[in-house]
Amino acid sequence: MEDETMFPRVHVGEWAESIIDWLTTNFSAVFDFISLVVGWLVDSLNTVLLTPPAWVMVLVFTLIAWLARSWQFAIATPIGFVLIAAMGQWNNAMLTLSLVIIATLVAVVIAIPIGIAAARSPGVSTAIRPLLDFMQTMPAFVYLIPAIIFFSVGAVPGVVATVIFSLPPGVRLTELGIRQVDSETVEAGAAFGATPRQILRGIQLPLALPTIMAGVNQVIMLALSMVVIAGMVGADGLGKEVVSAISTLNIPKGVEAGLGVVILAIFLDRTTAALGDPGEYPGSLRRLLRKTFSRS
Template sequence: MLRFEDQIIPLDSWINQFIDWLVEGYRWFFQAIKWPVEFTLTGFETGLLAVPPLVVILVFVAIAWKSSGFRLALFTAITLVLIGLLGLWEDTMITLAMVFSSVFFCVLAGIPLGIWAGRSDRFEAIIRPCLDAMQTTPAFVYLVPIVMLFSIGNVAGVLATIVFALPPLIRLTSLGLRQVHPELVEAGFALGATNWQVLRKVQIPLALPTIMAGLNQTIMMALSMVVIAALIGAGGLGSPVILGLNTMDIGQATIGGLAIVLMAIILDRITQSMSHKNNTQGGD
């Protein structure tokens, strides 16, 4: 009779041994990965905290006005002032620095990989299972190996966020390129354009609305990771939420969550408006 209790595969032990082997033998490699992320995060964080709050508010209001108009600009101004009055300005700037850093590296990696996947069926077939695994794996599962390999703190939170938020940008970049009508691509080649010229002047401009939608999703997923990253020592708006949960302080947790929601609305509306403008220009 089959008894699973007597035939358990010690996969957990094998994984632990593998992580220990990585930490002991390749710490230099993971520190090399960590350095550019830490440098970028420190730059964003230092810059946002050094600039007077009024200047930051005016910059965001100007971006909102340019991208969407008066209503979003007014909402942005009221929201940022409210966040400051709630005593969460510094945490918000740290969160924005983490989001900007994560999105920066997602764009650096995601758009080239998405272009490659959009132009190569073989590569798309290879990367699709990886993206499926990245999107379906619970976010908490990322935290243990990230902490083991990179220790705790804001940098570890950014690295976990990059892994969590990268797939939508790759998928939608690939989708955007594949949706470009083949006759337009053929016309570009027929006119003597090179592969690079067709990509830069035909495929990317036509796929830009879809790529912007992928960027929007990446930003939203990066913000959603803020609270989870706080569990491994990342600062920002996730800290009051986790602290409120641990101390059963519903007020503190609520204002932290409210600030995250308000920032998500601002960034979502700005990126959606940019995507809509690109789509309109493409249609014209």
């Protein structure tokens, strides 16, 4: 205690509160718009996932597993999702999946362009590195505080906090993947008259795809972990079940909700990991991804 009195008090927390108050006062319309859009996206995806019978969605997930990876994974997938339904956690699992999908899509849409800009500009890379370090090391629970202030409680603050928490790996691995592309290959494309945009879309992005997909995989895993924490601010799904189980010391509910999270994590991890490895998925998907990234 005596050592602390030797230094002047720096009111960083109060400064942060002042900034948040200023943002709330001057940009309330922006936050309302974000809340409206994100809420609509989450509700729409919830409707898509929950309207069909559970067995139909199990078949859809099984087909995705087969196309993305292998028939062995396609056999294991329905076992996991049927177990979720049998535990009475189907609706909660689909709500959690919709939050993860929306947060991941938003994070990827933001992360990949920033990663490309960082790979092509050392100045951008240097400027964003401290910010990414800050975003990755800040405790996840801290993100929930301003999210609640800006967006109240519910799914929206959970999605926003999840996007912020899960975004850095997408930026870092996109930058890394593009920087690792052989410079001679890029020079060969330039020698044949390709524009920088054509080089990016036809050479750098296709060759960096495995690394980029590894970043997307990490974004999804972090999003899933944060969505569970977001149950503390009222986001529906398995996270809310986990929080309820903790508050009531309900072991069966906690185990079932936790197992549902594990099954979702395995499905999402294996699916996205396979899409990042050209040797792991069927030729039809490989041709589709190559065509998407090479279109100029």
